[in-house]
Amino acid sequence: GESVGLHLPTLSVQEGDNSIINCAYSNSASDYFIWYKQESGKGPQFIIxxxxxxxxxxxxxxxxLLNKTVKHLSLQIAATQPGDSAVYFCAEHYSGTYKYIFGxxxxxxxxA
Amino acid sequence: NAGVTQTPKFRVLKTGQSMTLLCAQDMNHEYMYWYRQDPGMGLRLIHYSVGEGTTAKGEVPDGYNVSRLKKQNFLLGLESAAPSQTSVYFCASSYSILGQGGTGELFFGEGSRLTVL
Structure with missing residues (x-):
């Protein structure tokens, strides 16, 4: 079975409701942020x-949504569908480097 | 368009054995990366390459070697596998990095699950 993500926080939502997933990032100088979706047994897929x-x-x-004051990122999914079930994580890019830090x-x- | 392809998808090794993971991308990307993904942790960078013939260490390079002899291929080698290297390995590529005209988006392969006994 899937070993990655065994101890992850879980958000359960009813189909059709909106979902909000949050992420705190570490570096105030990070210049770019990505949200990825990862389905079981697959690689991360770019969302936004x-x-x-x-x-x-x-x-x-x-x-x-990006709030630089508190170093917080959120992903809102409207009208959540069964196909949205997955692990979602954020990535921050350190300015001037090749480095990405993943949540x-x-x-x-x-x-349903 | 295959994107990023990793082989093999699954492998079981005994401690001390060696193996190579192959990553191939058909998007003409300059930048390629090897990450490992472990439970409860974010993706961690092992090694990366900014172009053919170049490689550099990431956050967790010990026990791994890499080569980028061709632009489209990035190989990750384990010379003497250890149980601590049991993980899911992801290769990624990008066209550019932020600030060089691109989005910096990383394209990932489907992963290679390695178990070291």
Missing amino acids: DIRSNMDKRQGQRVTV TGTRLKVL
Whole structure:
């Protein structure tokens, strides 16, 4: 079975509700942030990104909010669907480097 | 368009054995990375490459070696496997890094699950 993510925090939402997944990042100088979705047994899949000079960015059913004051990132998923069930994690990019720091992730469970 | 392909997908080794993981990308990306993913931890960078013929150490390079003889391939080697290297390994590539005209987005392979007994 899947060994990655055994001890992850879990968010359970009803199908059709909105989901909010949070992430705290570490480096106030980070200039770029990405949200990834990882389904069981698969590689991380890009969802949405945001640069540090923005506060909000919207995609299809997803919105990322960036609060640099408290170093907080959130991913909002509208009208959550069963196919959204996965582990979601954020990544921050250290300015001027090749380095990305990845969060440990949150498991999203969509209840029918 | 295959994207990033990793082989093998699964492997079981005995302590002390050696093996090589192969990563191939068909997107003409300059930058390639090897990460490991362990329970309760975020992805950690093992080694990376900023172009053909170049490699550099990441956060957790000990016990691993890499080579980038061709732009499209990035090999991760374990010379003498240890149980602590039991993990899921991910290769990633990117067209550029932020500030060089690209988004910096990392494209990941499907992973290689390695168990060392």
